[in-house]
Amino acid sequence: MTLTIAKEQRRIAIIGGGPGGLTLALILQKHGIPSVIYEREQEDKSHERGGSLDIHEESGQQALKEAGLYEAFQRLARYEGEDFRLFDKTGRCYMDEVVEEDVQGERPEIDRGELCDLLLSKLDPSTIRYGYKLDKAVSLAGGMTELHFENGFVDKVHLVIGADGTFSRVRPLLSDTDVDYTGLTMFELNVTDAANRYPDLAAFNRRGKMFALDDNMGILAQLNGSGRIKVYVSLKAEREWLEASGITADQPQEAKAQLLGLIQDWEGELQNYIRYADDAVLPRRIYMLPAGFKWKRNSGVTLIGDAAHVMSPFAGEGVNLAMQDAMELALAIVRHEGNTAKAIEEYEEKMYAYSSEKARESYDNLVLCFSDNAAPKFAELMNFYHGQHDGA
Numbered sequence: 001m002t003l004t005i006a007k008e009q010r011r012i013a014i015i016g017g018g019p020g021g022l023t024l025a026l027i028l029q030k031h032g033i034p035s036v037i038y039e040r041e042q043e044d045k046s047h048e049r050g051g052s053l054d055i056h057e058e059s060g061q062q063a064l065k066e067a068g069l070y071e072a073f074q075r076l077a078r079y080e081g082e083d084f085r086l087f088d089k090t091g092r093c094y095m096d097e098v099v100e101e102d103v104q105g106e107r108p109e110i111d112r113g114e115l116c117d118l119l120l121s122k123l124d125p126s127t128i129r130y131g132y133k134l135d136k137a138v139s140l141a142g143g144m145t146e147l148h149f150e151n152g153f154v155d156k157v158h159l160v161i162g163a164d165g166t167f168s169r170v171r172p173l174l175s176d177t178d179v180d181y182t183g184l185t186m187f188e189l190n191v192t193d194a195a196n197r198y199p200d201l202a203a204f205n206r207r208g209k210m211f212a213l214d215d216n217m218g219i220l221a222q223l224n225g226s227g228r229i230k231v232y233v234s235l236k237a238e239r240e241w242l243e244a245s246g247i248t249a250d251q252p253q254e255a256k257a258q259l260l261g262l263i264q265d266w267e268g269e270l271q272n273y274i275r276y277a278d279d280a281v282l283p284r285r286i287y288m289l290p291a292g293f294k295w296k297r298n299s300g301v302t303l304i305g306d307a308a309h310v311m312s313p314f315a316g317e318g319v320n321l322a323m324q325d326a327m328e329l330a331l332a333i334v335r336h337e338g339n340t341a342k343a344i345e346e347y348e349e350k351m352y353a354y355s356s357e358k359a360r361e362s363y364d365n366l367v368l369c370f371s372d373n374a375a376p377k378f379a380e381l382m383n384f385y386h387g388q389h390d391g392a
């Protein structure tokens with residue numbers, strides 16, 4: 001009886017309805033534990049919801065199994081999306097991996113929007129409130145947290161979980177540490193309907209990812225499920241370089257011309273990733289938290305995903321860690337129902353160990369990818385990983 005009352009009275013709020021927050025709410029729901037997600041965006045499927053993500057067997061796929069969505073995921077997953085090509089600026093090819101027909105690899109691809117829709121398809125719609133942007137969170141005496149939203153709404157909860165990404169508004173409750181610029185600036189472009197409009201580029205890119213690395217720069221491209229090729233033109237640059245460069249989102253044609261100028265001595269097929277792109281360029285700096293980042297424990301507040309350990313995308317782990325965190329935290333809450341402090345302690349200790357290892361790997365990969373002779377060095381690294389994995 002006492003337990004039931006405690007269960008009914010404990011209010012859990014998740015800030016952010018990305019892959020991490022949705023997975024968490026869904027696994028809790030599966031175990032009969034209600035929560036509310038506050039998401040700043042509106043429920044609008046038409047806006048940009050991110051590129052293709054590879055979902056790893058040991059983390060993201062495990063979380064989907066816990067959420068009861070693994071079979072549905074397998075039907076959507078693009079196993080052929082694991083194809084990978086690696087070039088230097090002259091067009092010399094260092095890796096050309098093609099997934100064989102009917103082979104199901106361990107890291108199939110799915111678009112971020114599709115993954116979120118999949119998670120939402122099983123979530124009780126009343127769990128998520130759209131258009132609620134957290135402005136600030138305030139710790140109250142007695143351990144509860146007061147949540148203040150930009151629309152004027154205020155809530156009071158026993159447990160708040162920050163799943164609100166890189167610039168988390170929950171993180172300041174736990175730590176003064178802020179994200180650091182990694183030294184990498186990226187320009188996101190899209191080549192829409194590549195197969196029909198630009199068959200030469202589609203044939204060059206094939207079904208998965210293409211990396212071209214040279215001169216401390218990179219063209220990173222991935223075919224998305226929607227048929228567009230998402231392209232990240234990336235370069236090592238001082239933090240202030242972006243403003244000084246004059247490359248801005250509101251002048252996309254000029255921005256594309258300037259980006260082409262940066263790679264004017266690169267092989268023509270590589271330049272086509274910019275030449276054929278739509279007239280929309282999104283510049284972004286890439287941020288990270290220090291590898292091994294920890295915070296002061298609080299029995300009513302914790303973080304998952306990018307809010308806890310944002311890192312550069314060069315270990316391909318961001319979404320997988322977010323989903324693994326969600327699974328570990330949800331299962332700890334289930335195991336220790338009524339004892340949130342214990343659940344948080346168990347989750348955080350486990351998460352610190354696995355995420356810090358990935359954060360170091362991600363940083364090392366970033367440094368390597370933007371160093372001299374990056375393409376052969378990256379090929380060597382990938383072959384080493386493959387060898388390890390095959391038990392060689």
Ligand SMILES: Cc1cc2nc3c(=O)[nH]c(=O)nc-3n(C[C@H](O)[C@H](O)[C@H](O)COP(=O)(O)OP(=O)(O)OC[C@H]3O[C@@H](n4cnc5c(N)ncnc54)[C@H](O)[C@@H]3O)c2cc1C
Binds near residue numbers: 041053133134168
């Ligand atoms: C260029 C790039 C390429 C990437 N490529 C890969 C890859 O190949 N593989 C991979 O695994 N990962 C990749 N990532 C990383 C991956 O996208 C993230 O790690 C992953 O989405 C993290 O999930 P999350 O749920 O923690 O946070 P997010 O996906 O960032 O979701 C956070 C959610 O919180 C909401 N939110 C934010 N602030 C507030 C607020 N104040 N109030 C309410 N809601 C809020 C946001 O709208 C969003 O819905 C890449 C990232 C970048 C930048």
